[in-house]
Amino acid sequence: MRNVKPFLCFSKRWTPLRWLNKPRYCSNPSTAAVSSGKNRKALSDSFRSQIASGPSFQDFIRGGSVNLSADEHTEERSYLSEELQMVGNSRKVYFETYGCQMNVNDTEIAWSILMKKGYQRTADLKQADVVLLVTCSIREKAEQTIWNRLQQLTAMKKKRLKSKSPMKIGILGCMAERLKMELLEREKLVDVLAGPDAYRDLPRLLAIADGGQQASNVLLSLEETYADVMPVQHGAQGYSAFVSIMRGCDNMCSYCIVPFTRGRERSRPVRSILEEVQMLSDQGVKEVTLLGQNVNSYRDTSEQQFCGPELTKLSRGFDTVYRTKQGGLRFSDLLDQVSRIDPDMRIRFTSPHPKDFPDEVLQLIAERQNICKQIHLPAQSGSNQVLKAMRRGYTREAYLDLVDNIKRIIPERERDAAAPAEEGCFILG
Ligand code: SF4
Numbered sequence: 001m002r003n004v005k006p007f008l009c010f011s012k013r014w015t016p017l018r019w020l021n022k023p024r025y026c027s028n029p030s031t032a033a034v035s036s037g038k039n040r041k042a043l044s045d046s047f048r049s050q051i052a053s054g055p056s057f058q059d060f061i062r063g064g065s066v067n068l069s070a071d072e073h074t075e076e077r078s079y080l081s082e083e084l085q086m087v088g089n090s091r092k093v094y095f096e097t098y099g100c101q102m103n104v105n106d107t108e109i110a111w112s113i114l115m116k117k118g119y120q121r122t123a124d125l126k127q128a129d130v131v132l133l134v135t136c137s138i139r140e141k142a143e144q145t146i147w148n149r150l151q152q153l154t155a156m157k158k159k160r161l162k163s164k165s166p167m168k169i170g171i172l173g174c175m176a177e178r179l180k181m182e183l184l185e186r187e188k189l190v191d192v193l194a195g196p197d198a199y200r201d202l203p204r205l206l207a208i209a210d211g212g213q214q215a216s217n218v219l220l221s222l223e224e225t226y227a228d229v230m231p232v233q234h235g236a237q238g239y240s241a242f243v244s245i246m247r248g249c250d251n252m253c254s255y256c257i258v259p260f261t262r263g264r265e266r267s268r269p270v271r272s273i274l275e276e277v278q279m280l281s282d283q284g285v286k287e288v289t290l291l292g293q294n295v296n297s298y299r300d301t302s303e304q305q306f307c308g309p310e311l312t313k314l315s316r317g318f319d320t321v322y323r324t325k326q327g328g329l330r331f332s333d334l335l336d337q338v339s340r341i342d343p344d345m346r347i348r349f350t351s352p353h354p355k356d357f358p359d360e361v362l363q364l365i366a367e368r369q370n371i372c373k374q375i376h377l378p379a380q381s382g383s384n385q386v387l388k389a390m391r392r393g394y395t396r397e398a399y400l401d402l403v404d405n406i407k408r409i410i411p412e413r414e415r416d417a418a419a420p421a422e423e424g425c426f427i428l429g
Contacts, residue, residue, distance in 0.1 A: 086203040088119030094128035095121070098146060099136025101350065102262075103173055105244045105291055107134045108231030110172060110199045115232060117203040125156075130168045130206060132192075135175035137261050146175055154189045168209050170194065170202075174261035177218050184214050196247070196262050197221040200229075220263035227272040230279070239286045243276050244268065245334065246292035246299075251353065252321050254391045258293060265294065269302040270329055274337055281342040290338065290349040296356040299328035316405070317398030318355035321391055332360040339368045347371045354378060354402055355393055362409040373410055377403070 093114055097107045110132065111121060122128055131153055136142040150169070157167045170192035171183055177195040184190060191209035194202055195218035208215035225247060246267040249258045277288055292298060301307050307327040314320065339347050347370055354377055365371050381387050384395045 086117060086207045088114060088117045088203070088206075090118060090120050091129040092122040092127050093119045093130045093132060094123070094125050095132050095134060096149070097134040099134075099138065099142060099174070101242060101289075101291055102244070102247075102293065103134045103136060105231060105242050106173060106196060106199065109226050109229050109244075110134070110194075110202060112229050112232045113199055113202055114206075128167060129165055130170065132170040132172055135171055135173045137174035137178045137257055143175055143179075146171075150187050150190070154187065157189050168192065168206065170206070170209075172196075172199065172202075174257070176216075177220070177261040178257065180216065180218050184216060190214065192216070193218060195220060197224040199226070200224075221266075222264055223266060225266055225268040227268045230276060238284070240289070241280050241285045241287075242289050242291050243273060243280070244291045245273055245295060246297065249293045250297075250320075250322050251294065251393070252391060254389060262293060265297060265299075267292075267298050267300050267328075270300045270334055270337065273334065274341065277338050277341050277345075281345055286344065287346040287348065288338070290334075290347070292349075293351070294353040294356065295349045296331040296352040296361060298331040298334055299325065300334070301328040313358040313360075314355045315357045315394075315398070315402050317394060317401055319393040320355060321393060331356065332358070332364055335361065335364055335368075335371065339364075339371050343370055345370060348374065350376055351378070352376060354399060357402060357406070359405070359409065362406060366410045375406060375410075377406075 093111070095107050095111065097103050115121070119130070125131065133146060133149065133153075135146050150171075153167075153169050157169060160167045168191040169187075169189060171190055172194045173196055176183065176193040180193060183193055191214055192202070192205045193214075193216035194205060197220050198205075198217035201217045205215040205217060226244070231244070246265060248263045248265045249256075250265045252259050273290075280288060299312075306329045309326060312325045312328075312330070335347070335349070347368075352375065357375075365373060365375075379399070380390060380392055382396050384397075387395060
């Protein structure tokens with residue numbers, strides 16, 4: 001029999017650590033040995049500087065602040081003194097909202113959170129102690145508008161630096177999520193960054209900013225729906241209101257930034273939505289618009305009993321980029337319950353995705369007198385090749401079939417006169 005040598009064999013004198021510690025030379029060992037000390041020092045310096053400029057442990061913790069110094073990482077935060085610092089002391093907050101209706105709703109959520117901490121709201125920029133821009137990243141132009149606005153605000157802030165009431169500037173929403181470090185570094189006078197899932201952290205971030213540091217929380221969440229934050233409806237009209245029912249998007253269309261700035265889809269529990277709609281009805285609101293990035297992809301999985309094995313039904317001929325979802329209370333269930341609260345209250349919704357119009361949603365719209373017969377149906381493209389490149393999950397033919405199905409189930413005499421939409425989803429993109 002042939003002697004088979006083991007694939008790896010170690011001599012008794014093998015000292016792995018010593019071997020690992022030896023520099024590995026590609027050049028002549030004699031010359032390399034001379035500079036080995038220097039090399040090692042240079043390598044170690046470069047390694048240290050890379051670690052120093054990378055994300056810190058703090059960045060992986062919900063509510064972390066990006067610009068804490070080494071000493072501050074170990075700083076203890078007593079909850080009592082923190083609570084004292086986080087109060088608004090009647091300081092005035094000025095909001096400026098850009099972009100979609102979702103941002104208008106986010107402004108109301110952010111305001112509701114700050115109001116509870118003792119801030120006041122002002123419509124006069126000159127009186128503001130805190131200026132918060134709720135931003136949009138969907139188009140370059142939208143971002144450019146905000147960069148320009150930041151220049152103006154920065155000039156205002158500089159003038160007030162030495163006054164008794166210095167101004168703090170915060171960027172909220174999609175642009176904070178997308179441009180994080182660029183905003184903090186390029187616009188040195190931005191004090192606070194809060195991504196769309198971090199509004200609860202605003203009082204703490206503003207407290208850090210009061211201490212003279214920049215503060216940021218741009219972590220996206222898989223759960224945050226602000227279900228327990230009743231937005232303060234800040235409209236003079238009083239007869240219509242927006243109710244956010246879901247956030248985020250899982251669709252990953254190839255051209256769209258929303259899944260990256262707004263995170264994964266998650267829906268607010270049905271119970272909290274019904275409470276809010278009931279409250280609005282009691283206040284005399286006559287029209288409610290249900291809001292979401294993909295409003296008809298709504299799925300409440302907050303209770304075990306909702307989570308059955310049944311697969312999600314899509315519009316006929318439509319597909320998704322993700323695995324078919326299972327269970328949960330769907331949009332038709334929610335629409336059914338919302339429309340029963342007050343028969344005199346008109347119900348609208350925006351913005352839907354074409355894939356989530358199973359027949360039961362259309363039948364409910366047709367049958368309930370108070371659900372408005374108006375559907376915003378993003379078209380995107382009439383070319384199958386382009387639709388494929390966009391990863392939209394449907395063909396021109398499937399889309400046209402859906403339009404026919406809508407016309408069949410909701411007869412023309414009942415449909416609101418609405419211009420065909422050219423836009424895509426929530427983002428008009
Ligand atoms: S276009 Fe609409 S569905 Fe597609 S990723 Fe953007 S928000 Fe989601």
